[in-house]
Amino acid sequence: MIKLKWLLAEALKKENVLAFYKAICADSNIKLLPLKFVSISKGIAMIVHDKKAGTMDYIGIDMNKASDVEMALLHEFTHQLLILKNNDCSHSATFRKMLNKVNDKYMYSKFTNILYA
Numbered sequence: 001m002i003k004l005k006w007l008l009a010e011a012l013k014k015e016n017v018l019a020f021y022k023a024i025c026a027d028s029n030i031k032l033l034p035l036k037f038v039s040i041s042k043g044i045a046m047i048v049h050d051k052k053a054g055t056m057d058y059i060g061i062d063m064n065k066a067s068d069v070e071m072a073l074l075h076e077f078t079h080q081l082l083i084l085k086n087n088d089c090s091h092s093a094t095f096r097k098m099l100n101k102v103n104d105k106y107m108y109s110k111f112t113n114i115l116y117a
């Protein structure tokens with residue numbers, strides 16, 4: 001229980017979350033977006049995106065609500081990949097397929113250690 005609490009507290013360190021996100025962007029060879037720690041009324045994370053311009057402003061994550069930061073961030077990261085690729089920000093079958101790929105590659109991987117560093 002003490003170890004679990006320690007892990008959860010460590011997971012919520014903002015600098016580790018940033019380092020994790022930086023590492024997966026570098027690994028996928030894509031440009032880093034600003035990662036903002038914000039309060040979100042609906043949901044726990046989001047990507048702020050201008051559909052018309054096809055541009056992205058930032059990824060926001062609500063650290064007070066995200067119980068699984070890794071999962072939330074990989075979800076937004078998948079949106080980032082598909083917006084880059086097709087300007088697609090939906091939760092389509094394509095999204096779910098890509099999310100599975102992203103999760104297989106990054107979830108509980110060597111990158112996860114960065115969150116708990």
Ligand SMILES: [Zn+2]
Nearest residue numbers: 075076079091
């Ligand atoms: Zn989504």
